[in-house]
Amino acid sequence: MRTVIYGAGGIGSIVGGHLARTGHEVVLIGRPGHVDAINANGLTLITPAGTYNVKVPAVTSPDQIQFRPDDVVFLTMKSQNTEEALKALKKCTDEVAIFCLQNGVRNEETASRIFKSVYGVTVRIGAIFINNGEVTARMDPAGWLIMGKYPDGTDELVESVGKQCSEANLVIKVVPNIMRFKWGKTMNNIRSAVGAITNEGRAECSELQAMARKEFQDLLNEAGIDYAEDSQIYQEWPAFNVRSPQYASGDAQSSTWQSLTKKSGSVENEYFNGEVVRLALRLGKRAPINEGLNRIMQQMAANGEVPGKYTVAQLKDILLKDVAPQPK
Numbered sequence: 001m002r003t004v005i006y007g008a009g010g011i012g013s014i015v016g017g018h019l020a021r022t023g024h025e026v027v028l029i030g031r032p033g034h035v036d037a038i039n040a041n042g043l044t045l046i047t048p049a050g051t052y053n054v055k056v057p058a059v060t061s062p063d064q065i066q067f068r069p070d071d072v073v074f075l076t077m078k079s080q081n082t083e084e085a086l087k088a089l090k091k092c093t094d095e096v097a098i099f100c101l102q103n104g105v106r107n108e109e110t111a112s113r114i115f116k117s118v119y120g121v122t123v124r125i126g127a128i129f130i131n132n133g134e135v136t137a138r139m140d141p142a143g144w145l146i147m148g149k150y151p152d153g154t155d156e157l158v159e160s161v162g163k164q165c166s167e168a169n170l171v172i173k174v175v176p177n178i179m180r181f182k183w184g185k186t187m188n189n190i191r192s193a194v195g196a197i198t199n200e201g202r203a204e205c206s207e208l209q210a211m212a213r214k215e216f217q218d219l220l221n222e223a224g225i226d227y228a229e230d231s232q233i234y235q236e237w238p239a240f241n242v243r244s245p246q247y248a249s250g251d252a253q254s255s256t257w258q259s260l261t262k263k264s265g266s267v268e269n270e271y272f273n274g275e276v277v278r279l280a281l282r283l284g285k286r287a288p289i290n291e292g293l294n295r296i297m298q299q300m301a302a303n304g305e306v307p308g309k310y311t312v313a314q315l316k317d318i319l320l321k322d323v324a325p326q327p328k
Helices: 012-020 031-041 081-092 109-111 155-164 178-189 193-197 202-223 230-236 257-262 271-282 288-303 312-321
Strands: 003-006 027-028 043-047 050-054 072-075 098-099 118-125 133-137 144-150 172-176
Touching: 003 012, 012 050, 012 072, 012 118, 012 133, 012 155, 012 257, 050 257, 072 081, 072 155, 081 109, 098 109, 109 118, 118 155, 118 178, 144 155, 144 178, 155 172, 178 202, 178 230, 193 202, 193 257, 193 288, 193 312, 202 288, 202 312, 230 288, 257 288, 271 288, 288 312
Parallel strands: 003 027, 003 072, 043 133, 072 098, 098 118, 144 172
Antiparallel strands: 043 050, 118 144
């Protein structure tokens, strides 16, 4: 089985790099600068256990790959790029298993409209990707993956893929109810906007992050959507209690923070905080905290602004003004 990593940024390069260095066949699809650096000098994979130079083939689009019947594709691009990427992939192969190693809860639905065999994967990997040809894994083991067939169930393929990933320095669990875990991860992802906007550390951001999380949690409970919180996961599977180092002010943070830092022009928050807003609308309500975070993030990305536009105090004032009842 060959693994095609489609969207090889931080997460994709760490997963692909660990698979390749442990003897598994891998091809990376990434952006030109990253691909050129990898093909010239190999992928530099920095981990707490040491630094590896991994020789792995890399291309810039799926039409540069001759697909084989036993290939599997790991989608690791940002959610806003999923549909376009899948349409390009469909022109190259009609039948391939798609594994969505992505945040948010919309990618599997999008993939299932284009491909028949779709799997969801909840990802917890601390990745830093700032420089082309180089990626840093914050943790050792590199993180954990929870995976299952979409919309539910398991099969031999997901078990086989899970086994390969477990050989590549990742903690793996195959489950029959994958979307429960993807909703739970989204609850964590919505917090990334606070650090990206303020460029402050986790301690300084904790109050606003808790407010955004509480708003989402209340809506999930009202809608009757089942979700798995970290505490439940750690209690059921102690090996999954793999935590990334605490970041301080100015440190490289989430992929959202990294997107702003690199001035990539877009961020994924429409699929994090925006998901909360859509759920609220479905229930005839508003989610002003998450609505405000998403609005500011989209504006910052479009304007090429880097982390640190507002202090935590300024951001809190902006968000709470939106929460306050408006005069009639």
